Amino acid sequence: MRHLASRLSLRTRLLLLTANLLLIGLTLISAVVSDRLEHYQLNQLDSQLRSFTTLISRAPATGLSDTNAVTAYPELLDPALDVFGVPYGVYLDANGKVVGSIRSSRLEGASLPPLGALHTVPTDGTPVTLNAAEGPQRWRAVARPTAALEGVFIAAAPLTELDAMITHLRITSLVSGAALLALLTAVGWFALGRGLRPLRQIEHTAAAIAGGDLTRRVPGIAAPNTEIGHLATSLNTMLGQLERAFADRAVSEARMRSFVSDVSHELRTPLFGIKGSTELYRMGALPERADVDETMQRINREAARLTALTEGLLLLAQLDEAPEDKLDRAPMDLRTLAGEARHDLRALAPSRQIELTGPGGSGPPGPAPVYADEDRLRQVATNLVGNAAAHTPPGTPVRIGVGTVADRAVLDVIDQGPGMTAEQADRVFDRFYRTDRSRNRTSGANAGLGLAIARSLARAHGGDIELETSLGDGARFRLALPLQEVGQTDSGL
Template identity: 35%
Template structure:
């Protein structure tokens, strides 16, 4: 299965996404470094507090001067001022490799006997077997380690310490450290999300403003792209405004380059138009001037051939050929003159014209000229006229050229069908044949002037190669269009013309039936 291609991102989207992604990366790096530094700071403070607690619980390495102090339990330090709630002390019997014999942790601070000067009392909870075993597994290397105690106590920072009195394991809870780190991460995530949202909105606005000159350049290019530059006189006056054509900026360089390109294109189109105008004027003048000498040649040839003087067979044949070629050249000159007039925009007659009698008459002429073909006529089934606004003589010429093209370029026995039908606001005339078809390589240029086909549709009866060019020029002058579709066994030329909005009854009505010559 073919995967649907992803829709490409616009330049504005890419710029905003790139900026937001860069901010996200920077915020992530800053947040990560801050969290690591803050964690290291909190753990260092916890380790300092833990070391002090261990020294108080185990006692100094040697007895103080004057003899040892009054002996007391290592767990009693849990009630000393400055000991954190939740701190634990475990007595290790036998030194570094000994077993934990007594362990407990403080729960809350309470005072009793303050008036008599007695030491404050602090409740101590004993550790259960599982908690004691987890605590006993801590390495006894004098360095702080993190251990997870079961029973809901959570993570503790634990260190092993030895004094002149006892060897102990002391620990302080890491709940406050973890809460502080969680709060910091949450604040960083919230600030990062808010910053990215604000950067997206602000970036969208700023990029939209920054790309406004580029949109004006694109709008100018789009206006030029909509102009019909392929033919005719082109007024190419669209230019990028000077404010967006400053070569000191990137967008200005694009606008200035587009303006220079449009200047060159305008100059080229103007030169092309002037050249076409000169060629058309030359063709029109030459065609007009050739009509008289050609008529004289035909007249003298016919006069000589019909004269009383006896001529030899060779002379009569030569005069016949002169008259025939003069007739063909006259037709060519008339076609060139018509095309030149249409190119120059000469106005055509504008009157209501019913295409039905025109098609009937044209098909009758084609039947007389090509009796070896089969001719068919299909008219609208409602029996009404197919009225358009146009020049009847020129529309008749269109039909004659299409039928002559079908007769000339198809072999004897081919069936040619002329069809007229209405399609809403248009009238369509189709000329269809079941001949060998038009070669695919010729189809794109079939309406060009002096177009020639291969042997399957070659010129037989003196075709000038201008018939279909005249068809397109006349139909275009009437505001319509002509197309061709061809495969072996079916070639259809379709002429579409705007229908008359308020048609009048034609002077003559044709027989609106399917007509098939016997």
């Protein structure tokens, strides 16, 4: 049965459940109504029987022993008995013998209760039900002792009409209940179909999503404050999260493929250079000492480049996994790094005009206290000034600004170079990305990891590197870090 129910649709199961509950309800109502009606009719009949027996029991003894006297005039007796509602009465003497009776002419041919059954009727007026001597007919009887004569008077009435009425009522209830059940079942089938229509729309949406259409959403099929409305809202929220998750995964996979391709290319280039140089030496193609020295210098450059690339990738991996573990924080001021960066840039490009200013390239340098790892931030500053030197024409002025802006300690590196497009600015911090793919890769700094490492270090400190640039208007790289809080020491307290 359970297996069969599990194979039925929700609509069918709900309809069967509703129909069964309706059938039980109709059955109980029919049973209660028929039982109460029968009980009411019996009470009415019992009241009539008690009244008649009480009246007869108090009357003087007259002709009850003369049966013919009371049955000779049915045209007079029948209306009198109808007034009391008692069609049959019998008088029993002290020995239990019938000494007189009253019977309506309408009972001709009816099967009366047997004498033995009449003897069982209590004389205290308690009504009892008796079976007829022949056939299924039933009688209701009440007995009272008579005051004038020693004996008992019993009044009885057939239950034929009452049983027929109750039977007719039950048959009518059965037929009408069956018709009502059939009608309500049909109405319920269509009503459930209409009520479950939102679930079918949800099912179709789920099927479309399973087919690959992640943009599908459950339409507004019900009011938001209903159960279906809550379900639709929850499903749409979940579907939006799934779509974003799939999109993020696709982007992540694309970046990973690009990253692996770039790493492979960056590693392959120095390795091929080293391998080619060693092959030349093995084949004896370097007969002169000068050729050997030049080849060894080339191998050393490629090895240094390979080492720088490997260390950069290792540092990025460590910063991605546990950035705080790579920091040795202490109180410091970004003005120290700004002064060192100006000296470094002057050493790289003596012909450049280099200014040390406040934030944004204007005003005097200001204090910028931070609680940070000085060596790591020095690496950030070196990358920023190295980027300015590498991507601007010789002699391009550079300004290094330092100070406090909006409760943040900032270090700016501002150049007046060619700038970048919006697309280049969006990707300049990506690993292995270069605005000029044709640039010679002569050092690890040109592998496209410098700015990626710088931003990762800045974010490990709770800050970031911001870029403002446009094509032809130069670029401003800003290192922004949280200011040192009062009471912070080397121990972090």
